[in-house]
Amino acid sequence: MKQQQTVLITGAGRGIGFAMAQTFAKEGYDLILNYRKAQGKSGANLKRFMESDLAQGVNVTLAQADMSETKEIENMVKTLKKEGIERIDHLVLNAAQAPFKNITEMTRSDWKLLLSSNLIGNVACVTEVASMMTAGGTICAISSLGSRVVLPKYPLGIMKSALENLVGYLDVELYERNIRVNGICAGVVNTDMAPFLKELWPEMFERYENSSRRWLVEPEEVANIASFLISDRSSALRGTTLLADLGMTLTP
Numbered sequence: 001m002k003q004q005q006t007v008l009i010t011g012a013g014r015g016i017g018f019a020m021a022q023t024f025a026k027e028g029y030d031l032i033l034n035y036r037k038a039q040g041k042s043g044a045n046l047k048r049f050m051e052s053d054l055a056q057g058v059n060v061t062l063a064q065a066d067m068s069e070t071k072e073i074e075n076m077v078k079t080l081k082k083e084g085i086e087r088i089d090h091l092v093l094n095a096a097q098a099p100f101k102n103i104t105e106m107t108r109s110d111w112k113l114l115l116s117s118n119l120i121g122n123v124a125c126v127t128e129v130a131s132m133m134t135a136g137g138t139i140c141a142i143s144s145l146g147s148r149v150v151l152p153k154y155p156l157g158i159m160k161s162a163l164e165n166l167v168g169y170l171d172v173e174l175y176e177r178n179i180r181v182n183g184i185c186a187g188v189v190n191t192d193m194a195p196f197l198k199e200l201w202p203e204m205f206e207r208y209e210n211s212s213r214r215w216l217v218e219p220e221e222v223a224n225i226a227s228f229l230i231s232d233r234s235s236a237l238r239g240t241t242l243l244a245d246l247g248m249t250l251t252p
């Protein structure tokens with residue numbers, strides 16, 4: 001029988017992260033669900049999830065840490081080890097936060113937040129967690145279209161380009177340990193972010209809302225692709241990022 005496997009998802013309290021928690025639980029993975037704060041929607045979702053039937057069939061551990069703070073990430077992993085978790089099989093880098101501003105309006109502290117949350121924090125998390133992985137482990141990074149097209153007031157796109165590049169570098173670095181690293185570049189996803197993005201990019205939303213093509217990706221659809229990437233079924237994929245935008249970028 002195959003060994004029971006554990007997935008750590010960052011920013012697992014809402015949106016795509018929460019959809020992945022539900023999907024992976026259904027598939028029988030043990031879960032480590034990272035969240036930033038106990039209050040608010042993420043706290044409430046995770047509390048409900050812990051009490052749900054879905055969470056009863058697998059081991060679920062909640063792990064608090066602000067992913068922009070390397071010290072908190074190190075402490076999170078120390079706490080997990082103290083709780084008896086010695087091995088993590090899969091890591092999903094999902095958490096993201098950013099200022100939504102033009103590049104020329106970004107302050108030093110905006111850049112600090114952008115870099116610490118989306119690049120330095122993710123690398124710190126990989127460094128801590130990869131040391132707990134064994135052969136067959138995977139890392140999956142969640143990226144967005146800002147990595148490949150210029151979106152107004154979306155400096156996060158620069159970090160997503162870096163993240164997709166990091167996927168390749170990490171895969172090469174971790175190859176000898178047989179840890180695979182891949183990413184998903186999702187189009188516009190139907191999470192709390194969608195109404196916010198509609199306000200940010202009204203013309204783009206209007207154009208797609210008036211087209212016949214379905215263009216809003218559901219969080220569960222991203223979770224299904226992540227499920228594939230962390231499984232052996234995707235064994236031929238290494239250091240690549242899959243585009244999941246419902247064909248939105250096929251035409252200008």
Ligand SMILES: NC(=O)c1ccc[n+]([C@@H]2O[C@H](COP(=O)([O-])OP(=O)(O)OC[C@H]3O[C@@H](n4cnc5c(N)ncnc54)[C@H](OP(=O)(O)O)[C@@H]3O)[C@@H](O)[C@H]2O)c1
Pocket residue numbers: 010011012013014015016017034035036037040041042043065066067068093094095096097117142143144145185186187188189190191192193194197
């Ligand atoms: N929605 C989209 O259209 C879209 C498209 C492509 C890619 N993505 C990417 O998919 C991922 C998830 O997006 P989403 O739409 O599900 O976002 P969301 O609904 O805004 O949720 C973001 C999650 O990340 C957590 N988070 C943010 N900063 C954190 C930090 N410093 N430490 C720990 N957790 C933190 C949030 O926790 P709190 O609840 O505490 O805030 C929340 O759980 C992100 O990487 C995003 O860039 C999203």
